Amino acid sequence: MKIKCTVIKDILPLYVEDMVSEDTRIIVEDHIDECIDCKKELEEMKTHKNMPIDIDTTGFKSLKAKLFREKFKAIIFSIILTIIVAILAINYLTEPSYIPYSNDIVSINIKDNGTIFADFGDKVSGYDINKYSSEDGSGYIYHITTWETIWNNRINNKNLGTVVLNPNGEKINSIYYYSADGSGDILIYGKSITKNGGVVTLPRLVLSYYFIIAIVLTVVCLIILIVLRKYKKARNITEKILFIPTSYIIGHLCIKGFNSSSYSASRDFYAILLISIPIYLVFMIISNSYKKFKHNNQ
Ligand SMILES: [Zn+2]
Known part of the structure; x- marks a missing residue:
């Protein structure tokens, strides 16, 4: 039975891989004994079959490099996440929680020589003293507030003790304690500066403005992104x-x-x-990985 070369050549790849039946093998070998052309083809195929060992190594090497890169990325990623968690923990532990006024939080004492000092209780982790001249210029008005932190209460309790309010002998007209809960400030020393005695210290809203600015910038960038979506470089920036x-x-x-x-x-x-810095880095890593993923799947 004479078999055409094209048929043998079709079978050769399977023959080289030893994936043919005994009968087919005999047919192929019989043909090759007589046909120089097919024998050449087989030899070429055999050397090619041996070659891939080299290619495999480079493939393996690049895979190893890729795995190393992935591992490295994972390490960086977990370091950044750890930093974020650490910042959140530190923020939680040291976040000031304002203390409403009571006698054992702060008491005002006056020495014979006119020095006025504030005595802070054990619970107090920190304080803030604001001082401004009264309208008629006859003396100063003080605003004091105190706060506690979880860190100070649970882990490292230090007593603030006593603070002199008028080290240069300033005349103090009145001292208010301001409550962060928005209730009126409490006069704890001297005479009231308003008739009804109420002074309300407002929380600063500057953070809301920054927050709104950030939202506006995000929206502007998103619009630019949509408009420039066809220009790769502009889009990336x-x-x-x-x-x-x-x-x-x-x-x-x-x-x-x-x-x-x-x-x-x-x-x-x-x-x-x-905390925005590590969050930004996380964004960059995710965006790069996503781009690579998209690129590989195109
Ligand atoms: Zn042949």
Whole structure:
């Protein structure tokens, strides 16, 4: 039986891989004994079959490099997540919680020489003293507030003790304790500066303005992104910029939740900035991975 070369050549790949039946094998070998052309083809195929060992190694090497890159990325990713969790924990532990007024929180004492000092209770972790000149210029008006932190209460309790309020002999007209709950400030020393005695210290709303600015910037960037979606380079740059206000928004939500008013606005602002940086990095890593994934699947 004379079999055509084309048929043999079709079978050869299977023959080389030893995936043919005994009968087929005999047919192929009989043919090859007589046909130089097919024999050549077989030899070529055999050397090719041996070659892939080399290719396999490089493939393996690139796979190894890829795995290493993935592992490295995973390590960086977990370090960043750890930093985020650490910042959140530190923020939680040191977040000031304002103490409503009571006698054992702060008491005002006067020495014979006119020195007035504030005595802080054990519970107090920190205090803030604001002082301004009275309208008629006859003396100073003080506003004091105190707060506690979980860190100070549970872990490292230090007593603030006594603070002199008028080290230069300033005349103090009145001292108010201001409550962060929005109730009127409480006069704890001297005479009231208003007839009804109520002075309300408002929380600073600066964080809400920053939050709104961040939302506006996010929306603007999104619009630019949609408009420029056909230009790859512009899109990439806009995306990087977009992640800045977005990270800030998420940072704000992490630190403040949905509450934007703050009695310690600068502290909260720095905490938000601090946590926005690793959040931004997470965005960049996710966006890069996504792009690579998309690229590989095109
Ligand atoms: Zn042949």
